[in-house]
Amino acid sequence: MKTYTISEVAKELNLTVYTLRYYDKEGLMPFVERTHNGTRRFKESDIDALKIIECLKSTAMPIKEIKNFIDWCSDGDSTLQQRYDMFIDRKAIVEAQIEELKKQMEVIEHKCIYYKTALDAGTEEIHKTDKIEISTT
Numbered sequence: 001m002k003t004y005t006i007s008e009v010a011k012e013l014n015l016t017v018y019t020l021r022y023y024d025k026e027g028l029m030p031f032v033e034r035t036h037n038g039t040r041r042f043k044e045s046d047i048d049a050l051k052i053i054e055c056l057k058s059t060a061m062p063i064k065e066i067k068n069f070i071d072w073c074s075d076g077d078s079t080l081q082q083r084y085d086m087f088i089d090r091k092a093i094v095e096a097q098i099e100e101l102k103k104q105m106e107v108i109e110h111k112c113i114y115y116k117t118a119l120d121a122g123t124e125e126i127h128k129t130d131k132i133e134i135s136t137t
Contacts (some may be wrong), residue, residue: 003033003041013050020050027067028053030074049073059094 010017023029024040031049032040042050049070056066069086072079118124 006040009042026063
């Protein structure tokens with residue numbers, strides 16, 4: 001079975017060696033085996049698990065919650081419901097993030113059009129509206 005060094009895994013996943021050591025220190029990699037002199041040796045399944053960790057982290061899931069997930073995986077089938085519930089919750093959070101990003105994209109798209117038309121006209125004045133001022137004096 002082919003194994004990989006921490007440097008090889010870091011390069012493969014576009015992470016730093018420091019990040020992988022941090023994950024190990026936080027208990028996110030109990031599955032990684034070590035040689036007799038303490039060198040970490042990663043299997044393909046370890047890399048797959050790290051991809052899931054990175055996925056969860058990219059959704060802003062706290063390390064503590066990711067650790068809970070890793071612990072549940074180690075606990076086996078008795079935690080299937082917790083893992084399922086966690087992913088259902090995470091899915092809802094990501095869907096809300098997507099909706100928020102869509103709103104932000106609308107603003108950005110509007111500003112792209114705004115500045116493109118201003119550039120084409122050579123002035124931003126084309127976006128100024130005539131306002132009727134009512135004087136009460």
